[in-house]
Amino acid sequence: MHFFSQAFNYEHPWSHVVIGMWHKYPNSKCSHVISIDTIDRSVDPKTGIIRTERVLGCKQKTPTWIVKLFGGSEDAFVREISFIDPSTQNATITSVNLSLSQFATCFERIQYSPMSHSRTHFTQTAEIQARMTLWRTAADGLERWLVQRFEQNAHLGKLGFTDVLSTLWQERQLQQAQT
Amino acid sequence: MAHSLSPQCTPLKLEYDSCFNTWFEGYLEPAIAAAETPAKREAYSRQKATEFQEKCGKIWESYRDCVSKAVKEKGLDTLLQQARDENPLTEPPLPPSTPSDGLKSS
Numbered sequence: 001m002h003f004f005s006q007a008f009n010y011e012h013p014w015s016h017v018v019i020g021m022w023h024k025y026p027n028s029k030c031s032h033v034i035s036i037d038t039i040d041r042s043v044d045p046k047t048g049i050i051r052t053e054r055v056l057g058c059k060q061k062t063p064t065w066i067v068k069l070f071g072g073s074e075d076a077f078v079r080e081i082s083f084i085d086p087s088t089q090n091a092t093i094t095s096v097n098l099s100l101s102q103f104a105t106c107f108e109r110i111q112y113s114p115m116s117h118s119r120t121h122f123t124q125t126a127e128i129q130a131r132m133t134l135w136r137t138a139a140d141g142l143e144r145w146l147v148q149r150f151e152q153n154a155h156l157g158k159l160g161f162t163d164v165l166s167t168l169w170q171e172r173q174l175q176q177a178q179t
Numbered sequence: 180m181a182h183s184l185s186p187q188c189t190p191l192k193l194e195y196d197s198c199f200n201t202w203f204e205g206y207l208e209p210a211i212a213a214a215e216t217p218a219k220r221e222a223y224s225r226q227k228a229t230e231f232q233e234k235c236g237k238i239w240e241s242y243r244d245c246v247s248k249a250v251k252e253k254g255l256d257t258l259l260q261q262a263r264d265e266n267p268l269t270e271p272p273l274p275p276s277t278p279s280d281g282l283k284s285s
Contacts, residue, residue, distance in 0.1 A: 015208055015211065019200075022199070023200075026181050033181060034181065035181055035182050036181040036183075037183050037188070037192060037246045037250075038195070038196075038199075038246075039243070039247070039250065039259075041199070041239075043227065044228070045225040045228040045229075046221055046224060047220070048210050048213075048214075048220060048223065048224035049271055051271070055184065055250065055255065077184075077253075077258070079259060081268040083272065085271060086211045086213075087210070087214030087220055088214075089211060094272070096262055098258040098259060098262060099258070
């Protein structure tokens, strides 16, 4: 498991940052994000909390060995859930990869909260983790297959050498008898 | 605003996004002010949730139909369902300690 985290302040009020969140892309510095779709959204009539579920499409150069090994492609998709709570002035955004998620997960959490009336505090944490259970299953499977192949080959080896030995000595016996 | 994952849905997406943004920009500042009392907050939230549905409900339905088809065509629906099963994220996360709390305690 790998962790990543950073924190800093934006010199803008919280409301401006949160309005800006929806205008973050397209942006020339993050050209890897090529599509964004809202797939679910609700406004809680009691709390006023807005929950948004989006799918982001990214294009990023993937090392060819990763594409070959995991069968991925240059298109990667991410699921993003955000909660905006105006009453506590808190915005949290959680993202997790959809592509290659059977092999590894990248779980990211971003939070925007007011630092003062004109500054917003930003924190970002990410956990990147390979799915060890899957690796273990795959490794166990490979081991089982190797053991089976070994047993089969060992069995055939015994049969084969038995044949070779009996043929060899039968022939030798025959030759001896002739001389 | 970025495109939709399906070019077909992009016009609907842009219309929906701009509907939401207009509504949201009118919503946010008064919502912060309405948080003063729970009663105010609830009254304002209810009124604005209804208004959002009235203003953007129709375009949302067209856009959602388009995008859910596109999600299926890209084979993302099963991955999405797995992600939702694993992490529903239906409730807002607990408010973590704010930086100002940190300052107070130090």
